[in-house]
Amino acid sequence: MGRIVLDTVTKSFGESQVIPPLDLTIEDGEFAVFVGPSGCGKSTLLRLIAGLEDTTSGKILIDGDDATQVPPSKRGLAMVFQSYALYPHMSVRKNIAFPMRMAKLDQSEIDARVEAAAKSLNLVDYLEQKPGQLSGGQRQRVAIGRAIVREPAAFLFDEPLSNLDAALRVGMRMEILELHKKLNTTMIYVTHDQVEAMTMADKIVVLRAGHIEQVGSPLELYRAPRNLFVAGFIGSPTMNLMTGAIAAEHDATTIGIRPEHISVSATEGPWKGRVGVSEHLGSDTFFHIHDTGFADAITVRADGEVDFKYGDTIHLTPRADVIHRFDAQGLRIA
Amino acid sequence: MSDRKIPRLLQTPAVVLLLIWMLIPLGMTLYFSFIRYVLNNLRRPEWTTPSLSNWRGFGNYEFVLNSKDFLLAIQNSLFIVGSILFLTVILGVLIAVLINKAFPGQGIVRVLLISPFFVMPAVNAVLWINMILDPVLGLQGLAVDAINSVIDGLQAAPLVGGFFSLWPDFQPISFRATQTSALAVIIMVTWQWTPFAVLIFMTSLQSEDQQQKEAAILDGAGAWSQFRFLTLPHLARPIAIVVMIQAIFHLSLYAEIEIVSRGNGNKNLPYLIGEFANNNIGAASATGIFAVILANIVAIFLLRMIGKTLME
Ligand SMILES: Nc1ncnc2c1ncn2[C@@H]1O[C@H](COP(=O)(O)OP(=O)(O)OP(=O)(O)O)[C@@H](O)[C@H]1O
Ligand SMILES: [Mg+2]
Numbered sequence: 041m042g043r044i045v046l047d048t049v050t051k052s053f054g055e056s057q058v059i060p061p062l063d064l065t066i067e068d069g070e071f072a073v074f075v076g077p078s079g080c081g082k083s084t085l086l087r088l089i090a091g092l093e094d095t096t097s098g099k100i101l102i103d104g105d106d107a108t109q110v111p112p113s114k115r116g117l118a119m120v121f122q123s124y125a126l127y128p129h130m131s132v133r134k135n136i137a138f139p140m141r142m143a144k145l146d147q148s149e150i151d152a153r154v155e156a157a158a159k160s161l162n163l164v165d166y167l168e169q170k171p172g173q174l175s176g177g178q179r180q181r182v183a184i185g186r187a188i189v190r191e192p193a194a195f196l197f198d199e200p201l202s203n204l205d206a207a208l209r210v211g212m213r214m215e216i217l218e219l220h221k222k223l224n225t226t227m228i229y230v231t232h233d234q235v236e237a238m239t240m241a242d243k244i245v246v247l248r249a250g251h252i253e254q255v256g257s258p259l260e261l262y263r264a265p266r267n268l269f270v271a272g273f274i275g276s277p278t279m280n281l282m283t284g285a286i287a288a289e290h291d292a293t294t295i296g297i298r299p300e301h302i303s304v305s306a307t308e309g310p311w312k313g314r315v316g317v318s319e320h321l322g323s324d325t326f327f328h329i330h331d332t333g334f335a336d337a338i339t340v341r342a343d344g345e346v347d348f349k350y351g352d353t354i355h356l357t358p359r360a361d362v363i364h365r366f367d368a369q370g371l372r373i374a
Numbered sequence: 375m376s377d378r379k380i381p382r383l384l385q386t387p388a389v390v391l392l393l394i395w396m397l398i399p400l401g402m403t404l405y406f407s408f409i410r411y412v413l414n415n416l417r418r419p420e421w422t423t424p425s426l427s428n429w430r431g432f433g434n435y436e437f438v439l440n441s442k443d444f445l446l447a448i449q450n451s452l453f454i455v456g457s458i459l460f461l462t463v464i465l466g467v468l469i470a471v472l473i474n475k476a477f478p479g480q481g482i483v484r485v486l487l488i489s490p491f492f493v494m495p496a497v498n499a500v501l502w503i504n505m506i507l508d509p510v511l512g513l514q515g516l517a518v519d520a521i522n523s524v525i526d527g528l529q530a531a532p533l534v535g536g537f538f539s540l541w542p543d544f545q546p547i548s549f550r551a552t553q554t555s556a557l558a559v560i561i562m563v564t565w566q567w568t569p570f571a572v573l574i575f576m577t578s579l580q581s582e583d584q585q586q587k588e589a590a591i592l593d594g595a596g597a598w599s600q601f602r603f604l605t606l607p608h609l610a611r612p613i614a615i616v617v618m619i620q621a622i623f624h625l626s627l628y629a630e631i632e633i634v635s636r637g638n639g640n641k642n643l644p645y646l647i648g649e650f651a652n653n654n655i656g657a658a659s660a661t662g663i664f665a666v667i668l669a670n671i672v673a674i675f676l677l678r679m680i681g682k683t684l685m686e
Binding site: 090091092112113117118119121123125126127128129130138139142143186190 | 583585586588589590591592593594595599603604607608610
């Protein structure tokens with residue numbers, strides 16, 4: 041069980057209000073991801089839920105009970121930190137056993153749970169080593185192991201993968217997802233990597249300066265971003281935003297179209313431009329198009345086979361049904 | 375090959391100088407410890423100049439071993455050093471942990487805490503023995519007087535008087551006495567060296583990882599468990615350093631012993647050497663060799679015990 045509700049929670053450090061009044065519900069068993077630019081308050085929010093910071097006002101409910109004044113260790117939440125925060129003087133076994141030792145569980149019970157966790161996380165061969173002797177990925181698994189054995193109501197992850205290299209990150213992402221499917225426990229995951237957010241989340245919470253900009257499933261956010269900020273934040277490469285006459289044609293102040301929703305041709309299409317830099321990923325190629333007359337540069341995604349040279353003339357055709365329209369306040373026009 | 379030769383060559387002068395620095399005094403001490411050599415002897419004037427013809431073999435060593443103060447000096451050396459190490463480490467850790475938290479006036483408190491370390495050992499000893507520990511004029515005497523007069527007052531009081539009249543009059547302790555002079559030395563050196571330990575432990579505490587602490591809090595560790603399982607292991611290395619440095623320093627304590635009791639009931643090896651050196655250089659040298667042996671035993675013991683922590 042782990043339904044977490046934030047009820048008009050605020051947080052100030054001295055004079056500066058980092059989290060303005062904020063409401064949020066995370067359902068039991070949900071994988072929720074907080075995304076947002078650096079400094080927007082993601083970690084602060086997570087630490088408020090964990091109890092490592094006191095709320096300035098508002099209430100935090102865990103499974104319906106008011107947990108605002110409950111000390112961190114009694115909230116039944118486990119946290120995995122970006123720096124792993126393993127105990128350097130203890131072996132892997134003692135690290136994983138630590139929360140159970142604090143909870144004064146039976147030694148036989150502790151041993152059994154440590155073995156089980158080590159087996160599921162591929163740590164059996166490393167149980168007697170110190171964290172300093174492990175690789176980054178192994179350390180992260182130890183940190184996750186230490187969280188699992190407590191059988192918490194919810195897991196809190198604060199950018200757990202950002203110290204790992206790209207390949208390992210993809211692997212660990214899958215392991216965490218698998219863990220979520222297996223345990224079916226609520227997980228709250230903080231990242232500023234929108235790919236992680238899109239691939240992992242049941243529910244994405246987009247934050248800016250402590251405000252929730254939008255909450256929804258990855259596809260909801262992708263298909264119907266509520267405002268310009270979310271539109272620019274979700275999706276890679278980012279959505280092309282255009283203002284002026286072309287937007288007015290669609291009765292909007294700003295229109296947006298994603299790079300993957302524009303097709304290219306050497307000869308025909310309503311928009312015309314000059315090819316700038318192109319990024320070849322193999323499967324896809326991103327072209328940056330200049331001199332279209334309505335934006336500095338437009339990014340389009342084309343198939344990897346398509347070949348245009350720097351300086352070539354190119355014609356573009358946007359898909360009319362997926363043009364996003366925004367009003368003067370930057371809000372989506374339905 | 376020449377890659378290695380050049381640095382060696384460049385190191386040579388320093389190494390040779392160091393060897394001379396160590397070997398000449400050690401060699402002279404060894405030489406003197408095997409001959410009869412006194413500063414003043416009217417009957418045997420030939421003993422007053424060091425010469426091989428005065429060879430005495432292990433005679434000086436026997437003389438030292440059989441002298442009544444030798445065992446006491448060894449015991450006292452170890453007792454004083456051990457007690458000081460024990461007290462400074464415990465007090466140092468406690469104080470460092472206490473003042474590591476942010477509180478108003480932190481800066482001043484830290485400067486005050488460090489200041490005993492800047493007092494000269496002889497001044498430290500004079501201050502303590504005369505102004506604090508003195509049974510009549512020192513703070514100790516005044517405090518005992520005050521307590522006694524309070525008890526006197528209470529004995530006259532109604533109700534509780536009966537209970538307090540069972541209490542004895544407290545006697546101030548004379549720290550210059552045979553039985554207690556070592557304690558006085560331990561107290562004053564601990565006072566002086568605790569700041570050193572605090573300073574080293576404090577720098578170490580400031581490098582402690584805060585996320586580990588937060589992880590431990592979430593894992594259900596209370597203040598004591600955090601201290602026991604995180605802070606104390608984190609301090610293992612600085613504790614080893616403090617123990618090493620202090621062991622070396624305190625084996626050669628002298629000024630405090632001289633000032634407290636002139637060695638009365640409380641000698642360590644350096645003090646014994648000093649006493650012999652008033653006339654009998656041969657015996658003083660033999661004691662010096664014993665001191666070298668003792669220091670080496672202590673060093674090996676310490677390296678075995680805590681060297682591993684340092685190497686990690
Ligand atoms: N202990 C603190 N005291 C004062 N200000 C703080 C404190 N912790 C965080 N802040 C401020 O709160 C804001 C949000 O910080 P937070 O760490 O939550 O950002 P974040 O979204 O996690 O950023 P990042 O992606 O860089 O980790 C920042 O402006 C930061 O300066
Ligand atoms: Mg953060």
